[in-house]
Amino acid sequence: MYQHKQYALFIFIILVWIGAFVALAWNLMGADVPLMVFTGILILVAFLFHGLTIRVTDSEISWAFGPGVFGQTLKLADISDVTAVSNSFRHGIGLRITHDGWVYTVSGFSAVQLTMRDGTYYRLGTNDQAALLAALNAKLSLHSET
Known part of the structure; x- marks a missing residue:
């Protein structure tokens, strides 16, 4: 049997880049509901497509x-x-x-x-x-x- 997993390096780089802006916004504006929802979506995408x-x-x-x-x-x-x-x-x-x-x-x-x-x-x-x-x-x- 053959099995191989390729990790999504490019997807992680993009998500980290977006996450840096989210972290900056979180720090400047505080944790509001839309920002928390967007953070949840980023985490879900990272989990589903890692x-x-x-x-x-x-x-x-x-x-x-x-x-x-x-x-x-x-x-x-x-x-x-x-x-x-x-x-x-x-x-x-x-x-x-x-x-x-x-x-x-x-x-x-x-x-x-x-x-x-x-x-x-x-x-x-x-x-x-x-x-x-x-x-x-x-x-x-x-x-x-x-």
Whole structure:
């Protein structure tokens, strides 16, 4: 089984930058309700999107952000091809749909593209591209032999 978690360094940098302004406002204005609500939202975003975990088992691949939200599980038998790709700035971070299919990423540009038998594409951002690709190719070759 393959499992890897990539931490969202870029998201943390942005949240710390915003948090510095919130801390300054808190210090200058005091703790009012809108500021506390905004602080709560920043903490919630940090918790939900602190990383992306990808797992490959004998029969499926799954991925999810943070504590296991906004993810998906696919059967390996439904995958027709896997390819190492490089995302660009237009792919952004987080979860989105682009002309390249669904994109799940938290940091960096390395990704693995899954091509499904129904024509759907998924791009999974990872800082462990070679190992993820090797794990998927090993499991997919086992499925093609059976």
